[in-house]
Amino acid sequence: MPPAPMPQQQPERHPIPGVKNLVAVASGKGGVGKTTVAVNLALALVKLGHKVGLMDADVYGPNVPIMLGTLQEPQATAEKRIIPVQVAGLKMISMGLLNPGDKPMVWRGPMLHSVITQFLRSVEWGELDYLIIDLPPGTGDVQLTLIQTVAVTGAVVVTTPSTVALADVRKAIEMFRQVNVEVLGVVENMSTFKCPHCDKPIDIFGHGEGTKTAIAYGVPVLGEIEIDPRIRIGGDTGKPVAGLGESTPAAQSLYAMARAVTARLTEVSTTSSPPTVSID
Numbered sequence: 001m002p003p004a005p006m007p008q009q010q011p012e013r014h015p016i017p018g019v020k021n022l023v024a025v026a027s028g029k030g031g032v033g034k035t036t037v038a039v040n041l042a043l044a045l046v047k048l049g050h051k052v053g054l055m056d057a058d059v060y061g062p063n064v065p066i067m068l069g070t071l072q073e074p075q076a077t078a079e080k081r082i083i084p085v086q087v088a089g090l091k092m093i094s095m096g097l098l099n100p101g102d103k104p105m106v107w108r109g110p111m112l113h114s115v116i117t118q119f120l121r122s123v124e125w126g127e128l129d130y131l132i133i134d135l136p137p138g139t140g141d142v143q144l145t146l147i148q149t150v151a152v153t154g155a156v157v158v159t160t161p162s163t164v165a166l167a168d169v170r171k172a173i174e175m176f177r178q179v180n181v182e183v184l185g186v187v188e189n190m191s192t193f194k195c196p197h198c199d200k201p202i203d204i205f206g207h208g209e210g211t212k213t214a215i216a217y218g219v220p221v222l223g224e225i226e227i228d229p230r231i232r233i234g235g236d237t238g239k240p241v242a243g244l245g246e247s248t249p250a251a252q253s254l255y256a257m258a259r260a261v262t263a264r265l266t267e268v269s270t271t272s273s274p275p276t277v278s279i280d
Ligand SMILES: Nc1ncnc2c1ncn2[C@@H]1O[C@H](COP(=O)(O)OP(=O)(O)OP(=O)(O)O)[C@@H](O)[C@H]1O
Pocket: 027, 029, 030, 031, 032, 033, 034, 035, 036, 037, 058, 061, 063, 136, 137, 189, 190, 191, 225, 226, 227, 228, 229, 230, 231, 232, 233, 235, 236
């Protein structure tokens, strides 16, 4: 499916008060590891000493609460603003906490647009160095609403090395470019698998193709994350590997990616002027 058509005039984007860097984690295709990357990126940034928030904006399949092992219900202030949940040293909010359980979200079109805008504007984040947003997969309405409502500093595009995922990563890069959001770079996830028996690398979905695509599009490669059952188990059990610290072997490529992301953000913020409009 091609990216949704872009509106002629781009709406004004508002920064979120107190948030220095807003990073969207996106992918053209589902299941490539967006949430895994978003959650581990957020936790690595916490461990590296930053103030971090994580917003699960995947209205259709909010998985962040599972990966962080929490079902805490967010509280509201007297002014009816949502207070994010504190978990593993970061602030987190998810549509999944506002609608816990298995009931799927059935919002569509304009309703979805207003739910997301409301959600984005109602969370009391406080001071944050980085707010990571886990987007739903694809290049449709939700993604566009999100990136056109708030001033996203940059986008991290996640892919696997397989050809089908790569076809979609191009659409994601093009979508961000069309709406003038800086693509910080591409993360090639599930890149290689190291056989635990013989230690030989096995390229289950291929290897290096995400990197080639990034180069072809002139965007940086932010990392190659191997397939590692410990990464999957960390997510499934609510204890992502990055939360265990940089010296954890399974987390090393994730920390390298986190450092690449912060370096890119520094580069982006020194080459572009900060937004001046404040949110109402
Ligand atoms: N590098 C990895 N090594 C091992 N397992 C991984 C890795 N990355 C992701 N996974 C696993 O793959 C599955 C899909 O990952 P994840 O939910 O992060 O993808 P997603 O892109 O967010 O999916 P969706 O499009 O449904 O939101 C999960 O079970 C996750 O634990």
